[in-house]
Amino acid sequence: MEFRDYYKTLGVDKKADDNTIKKAYRKLARKYHPDVNKEGDAEKNFKEVAEAYEVLKDPEKRKAYDEFGADWKAGKEHKEHQKQYYKKYQSAPGQGGYGARGFDTGGFDTGGFDFGEAGGEYSDFFENLFGQRRTSRASGGRSSSFSRKGQDLNASIVIPLEDAYKGATRMISLQLPKIDDTGAMTYVPETLNVKIPKGVHHGKKIRLAGKGGPGIGGGSAGDLYITVEYESNTNYHVEGGDVYINVPVAPWEAALGESVSVPVPGGGIKMKIPKGSPSGKKLRLKGKGIPSKTPGDLYVVIKIVIPPASDEKSRKIYEEMKGLNFDPRANFKI
Amino acid sequence: MKKNIIKIYEGILIEEDKPLNVNQLSERCMISKIELEELVYEGVIEPLEVQAEYWSFSSETLWRVKKVQRLRRDLDLNIPGAALTMQLLDRIEELENMIKRHTE
Numbered sequence: 001m002e003f004r005d006y007y008k009t010l011g012v013d014k015k016a017d018d019n020t021i022k023k024a025y026r027k028l029a030r031k032y033h034p035d036v037n038k039e040g041d042a043e044k045n046f047k048e049v050a051e052a053y054e055v056l057k058d059p060e061k062r063k064a065y066d067e068f069g070a071d072w073k074a075g076k077e078h079k080e081h082q083k084q085y086y087k088k089y090q091s092a093p094g095q096g097g098y099g100a101r102g103f104d105t106g107g108f109d110t111g112g113f114d115f116g117e118a119g120g121e122y123s124d125f126f127e128n129l130f131g132q133r134r135t136s137r138a139s140g141g142r143s144s145s146f147s148r149k150g151q152d153l154n155a156s157i158v159i160p161l162e163d164a165y166k167g168a169t170r171m172i173s174l175q176l177p178k179i180d181d182t183g184a185m186t187y188v189p190e191t192l193n194v195k196i197p198k199g200v201h202h203g204k205k206i207r208l209a210g211k212g213g214p215g216i217g218g219g220s221a222g223d224l225y226i227t228v229e230y231e232s233n234t235n236y237h238v239e240g241g242d243v244y245i246n247v248p249v250a251p252w253e254a255a256l257g258e259s260v261s262v263p264v265p266g267g268g269i270k271m272k273i274p275k276g277s278p279s280g281k282k283l284r285l286k287g288k289g290i291p292s293k294t295p296g297d298l299y300v301v302i303k304i305v306i307p308p309a310s311d312e313k314s315r316k317i318y319e320e321m322k323g324l325n326f327d328p329r330a331n332f333k334i
Numbered sequence: 335m336k337k338n339i340i341k342i343y344e345g346i347l348i349e350e351d352k353p354l355n356v357n358q359l360s361e362r363c364m365i366s367k368i369e370l371e372e373l374v375y376e377g378v379i380e381p382l383e384v385q386a387e388y389w390s391f392s393s394e395t396l397w398r399v400k401k402v403q404r405l406r407r408d409l410d411l412n413i414p415g416a417a418l419t420m421q422l423l424d425r426i427e428e429l430e431n432m433i434k435r436h437t438e
Contacts, residue, residue, distance in 0.1 A: 029408050035401050036423065050408070152362070152400075169342050195344040205397070206345035225397075226345065237435060 004125045006052035006065065014066075018057065025053040051122050061130065068129060150222035151177065151213030158229045159196055161236065161243070164290050165266035167198030172226065177213045185213075194226060199292040202230045202238055241296025243289045244282075248305045249273060262300055264288065271300055279304040351393035353382055359391055363399040369413065370399070376417035378402060 007014050010024040031037065032046040055061045155174050163170070172194050175187040194206070205225045212222025230238060236245045247262055257275035261268050271283065281302045289296025309315045360367050373379050374389070379398055381389035398420070405416045 026410060033405070033408055035404055036419075046408075149362070193342045195342055197345075197347055200347060205348045205394070207348050207351060207393075208343050208345040211343065224345075225348070239435070 002125065004048075004051070004123055006055050009048050009052040010056065012056075021053070021056050025049060025057070029053075048123075051126055054122075055126070055130075065129065147217035147219040148215065149219045150215040152222040153177075153212040153224045154227070155224065156227040156229055157194070157196075158231050159200075160231050160265075161233070161238070162265040163196045164200050164202075164230065165198070168196045169193050170196055176211070176224075179214050196228065199290055199295075200228050201241065201290060202228065204228055238290070241290040241292060241294075242299065243296060244299045244301055246301045246303045247271070249277070249302050251304055251306060254279070254302060254304050264298060273302065277302050348393045348396075353390040353392055354396060355388060355390050359396065359399060362396060363403055365399060365403060372413050373399065373402060373417070376413060378417045378420050 007016070010021060010028065012020055012024045016024075028049045029046065032042045032049060034043040034046055036042075037046075055065050153174075153176070155172060157170055157172050159168065159170060162168075170193070171191055173189065173191045176190045177185055178188045180186050192208075192211070194208070197206070200206070205227050208224040208226065210221045211224035215221050234246075236243060238244070243265075245262060245264065247260060249258075249260065252258075253260065253273055254277045255275070257277075258273050259270050260273055262271045269285075269288075271285075273283075279302060283300040283302070285298040285300065287295045288298035307314055309318050354362070356367055356370060359365075360370055370379075374381060379391060379395050381391055383390075402413075402416045402420060405411050405419055406413070409419075411419065
């Protein structure tokens with residue numbers, strides 16, 4: 001655990017006014033928001049920015065952070081700080097006020113992030129200073145009339161194309177929110193075996209009912225949504241249910257015609273390359289794409305690969321081909 | 335010896351999931367029904383049948399609305415602002431897919 005310099009995170013001065021802080025937050029949030037920025041670090045950066053803003057926008061939290069945060073040290077002292085903080089600014093931890101009010105930002109999980117005050121993931125530093133967020137179930141008394149479905153969670157899984165053809169069971173590791181004995185929300189690592197349905201398309205989501213965040217006040221648990229992504233591979237691409245496979249072919253195979261074997265997911269096939277096939281020619285195999293009630297098609301795309309003229313024999317053959325009276329630029333005009 | 339039983343979870347592909355009605359969508363996304371109506375008029379989401387007496391939405395709509403809510407909350411956007419952002423993000427995704435196809 002380490003000290004978090006929230007002013008530095010937002011790039012503002014310690015004396016910055018609320019307006020400056022808000023402006024700095026918005027600028028960084030637009031830059032790093034995971035819905036806008038798909039780069040790997042974006043989500044981590046955004047969480048840091050959101051946490052800093054969570055503290056600095058709130059006069060009470062900012063004051064507590066200024067007082068206790070800067071000289072924060074590991075060990076017993078921080079417990080003392082937390083106590084002082086509660087004494088000074090709150091009635092008691094986990095009772096009404098602070099606990100039930102909840103945070104209005106955050107609420108992230110491992111595989112993505114989600115909306116809601118039902119769960120939050122802050123740095124250890126934050127939780128040591130302000131305490132963990134408590135659910136209203138633990139904050140006693142008032143929760144009787146209040147119940148809500150738990151938070152929906154997001155995760156993703158990358159599968160080989162073959163799984164979409166045959167279906168499979170894949171393991172997925174993630175942090176799932178649980179409510180511990182004290183009523184605090186914690187994240188517990190869990191490994192799930194998830195069935196990948198045959199015929200699943202890239203980018204589609206699978207819903208696992210009840211595997212999301214715990215419900216509040218007797219509400220039912222949220223759902224876990226798993227986004228399925230195909231492994232990226234330069235030898236194929238997929239558009240909807242149609243699969244395009246690039247098959248490398250020697251010039252003479254394309255010119256003279258030849259049967260070549262194509263490693264199609266779900267079993268290889270023999271494919272007849274018609275005589276005189278140009279590079280880029282597509283051969284369609286109806287219904288051999290991603291399986292479903294109306295299965296997609298499989299396109300074998302011919303990609304002519306030329307042998308290097310690296311030894312005497314190949315050089316000689318290329319020299320001989322010069323005598324072919326072939327003009328590749330016969331129809332070349334700009 | 336204790337036998338390890340491996341539990342295999344079977345989910346539902348959300349495109350095959352049941353459609354959501356306005357109440358469910360509003361509750362799951364913490365958005366008011368009036369705001370949902372605004373999202374329909376802004377073209378961010380589309381009911382399965384616009385003419386229907388009671389609107390219902392594909393379960394994939396849930397994710398669009400949740401995204402709108404995150405953008406509104408985290409970036410302080412109003413609905414037209416979030417609608418424009420969604421439109422531009424959709425366009426970027428479309429263009430990125432096009433680039434991917436042509437660089438293979």
